[in-house]
Amino acid sequence: MDLWRTVLEDARQESSPHDFDKWISDLRFVADDNGTVLIAARDQLAYERINSQHRPMLRRAWRKADPRGRALKIACWKDIPEDTRDLVGYPWSGNTEAVSKAEAAAPETSSATPGRHGSAMSFETLIVGDTNRAAVRLAEVTVENKQVHADVALIYGRQGTGKTHILRSIEKAVIRQDDGRRVTYMSAEEFMTAFVDGARDGDTRRLKSQVRDNDLLLIDDLQWIANKKKTDEAFFASLRAVTAEGGRVILTADEAPGDLKGFSARMRGELMGAAAVEVGLPDQEMRRQIVSLHANLIQQGQPNFEIDEDMREKIVATVRGPGRDLCGVLYSLQSETRYGEIAPTFEMLCTVLRRQQGEYQAPSLDNIKRAAMRSYNLSKSEIESSSKSRNVCAPRQVAMYLCREMTDKSLPQIARSFCKKDHTTVIHAWRKVKGQLQTDPEMVRQVEQVREAVFDIQSEGNG
DSSP states (O other): OHHHHHHHHHHHHHSOHHHIIIIITTOEEEEEETTEEEEEESSHHHHHHHHHHTHHHHHHHHHHHOTTOOEEEEEEGGGSOHHHHHHHOOGGGSOOHHHHHHHHHSOOOOTTOTTOGGGOOSGGGOOOOTTTHHHHHHHHHHHHTOOOSOSEEEEEOSTTSSHHHHHHHHHHHHHHHTSSOOEEEEEHHHHHHHHHHHHHHTOOHHHHHHHHSOSEEEEEOGGGGTTOHHHHHHHHHHHHHHHHTTOEEEEEESSOGGGOOSOOHHHHHHHHTSEEEEOOOOOHHHHHHHHHHHHHHHHHHOTTOOOOHHHHHHHHHHOOSOHHHHHHHHHHHHHHTTTTTSOOOHHHHHHHHHHHHOSOOOOOHHHHHHHHHHHHTOOHHHHTSOOOOHHHHHHHHHHHHHHHHHOOOOHHHHHHHTTOSOTHHHHHHHHHHHHHHTTOHHHHHHHHHHHHHHHHHHHTTOO
């Protein structure tokens, strides 16, 4: 079908080479059934992959290509009515000329093309800072195929901190490198779904082949298979099959190895023996870079999507969550602009932030002091003292700096909260910390640590 070939050409440009070759190009046109065009995925695993990651893109491409405005339906081959299957015949055993023509006609596209959300996860779009540097270095060593002693690694951290981005960057870089290594990315949920479907049908050979025949296996969100005994056993066997042949396995999870629950003793032992590295929440500078990067990506398709410095700083100051939350603000703001009909404004941004974050409540001065005390292990009497010891003076200055940055309290009010008579002490502390933030990464880390402690205390409902 000529229209389907056109859709495949568009899909190739909007997806990574690996995803196109492995999943999208394997789709088959089946029939035009009363105004609905039916496309088949070979099996449940392929269907789940297409459904979760590529269906919206394929539907957009279809709407653009089809002048008759027909609906596009994608289904697993085994779920298509038997009479239709009998009439069409098994489409993967026949002539694949249509797909080959589409592949030949499609222009070569860099997998790192910015502005394409299907291909945005690459090293080129990965913001690196202190909170993820170790994990990114692990990824780079993996791509470089340097010798390491651990054949299993676990990248862990809370949702939205970029673990999937790191795995996808590895996958894309290894494919682009084309050094002969076989690599597969799969979520643990996809593995579980494919295993359950295969076990139900009495045939898990396709899953075994897909997972085990790899030099590099990338499995995302391992916690999905916790408390699934049979899936746990199958996954452990697959993991061991890869490493037994000299391959590597990189996993991601929401918790550190010692905190992951619901795994068998054998699987838990494998995790405890893995090279574990944490990714944390982005610091302030990383947040700025994330906002700038993704605003620029949106702007490539929507030229009037301009985020000035005040808007960027407003997002960074308000959103304390992971990079995903920052992107959510930008995507909501893009929707607020009706995708290019109007340009974004500061007032529009404030509306979006209120929806996402709720009304901002400034912390109390007491809570900021408590956060500094908690972070630096100081007592109330110490932080309010006149001590000039660096171990006390520096934390006090950080607390004073945040009191001025995070509240609208006056300088005399801040000074009184620290039992100081002269508000010039606060001015001196603010200027000193602000200056150090420009040149001292350790000061950046400490200020962010205390800031996060402030939010934690607020979430605990303390004042």
